[in-house]
Amino acid sequence: MCNRPAVATLTYVYADCTAVVGPLAAYAEPHSYDLCDLHAARLTAPRGWELVALEFDAADLAPSSDDLEALANAVREAARPVAAAAAGGSGPELIEVGRRGHLRVLRDYSPE
Numbered sequence: 001m002c003n004r005p006a007v008a009t010l011t012y013v014y015a016d017c018t019a020v021v022g023p024l025a026a027y028a029e030p031h032s033y034d035l036c037d038l039h040a041a042r043l044t045a046p047r048g049w050e051l052v053a054l055e056f057d058a059a060d061l062a063p064s065s066d067d068l069e070a071l072a073n074a075v076r077e078a079a080r081p082v083a084a085a086a087a088g089g090s091g092p093e094l095i096e097v098g099r100r101g102h103l104r105v106l107r108d109y110s111p112e
Contacts, residue, residue: 004036008056010043019045022054 009025010033012018021040025032035043045051098105 002036002039004038006034007037008035008040009033010035010040017049018052019043019049020052020054023056 006024008021011020012031021043024034094106096104097107
């Protein structure tokens with residue numbers, strides 16, 4: 001087992017006898033394996049198979065500070081649903097119905 005961080009994904013396409021190495025996949029797929037840079041560079045295909053290695057720079061695929069800031073802003077905005085609804089006046093009223101640690105369960109309250 002390799003302890004280096006994964007930077008590429010190997011996918012086998014059995015119907016075409018092809019192995020494809022490309023950028024790290026966002027989610028798991030059957031017949032896909034994440035590889036570090038060293039193992040991705042040294043990979044060979046089984047006899048009779050074709051190896052397709054897509055060119056990519058792993059450094060360009062890493063999250064940037066802009067990505068992290070956008071994520072933090074989205075989390076902050078999601079944490080203020082009651083304040084956003086009260087400020088607009090037109091949104092639904094949210095009622096807290098449960099809590100577990102720092103997480104809250106909110107439900108819409110629509111008076112009938």
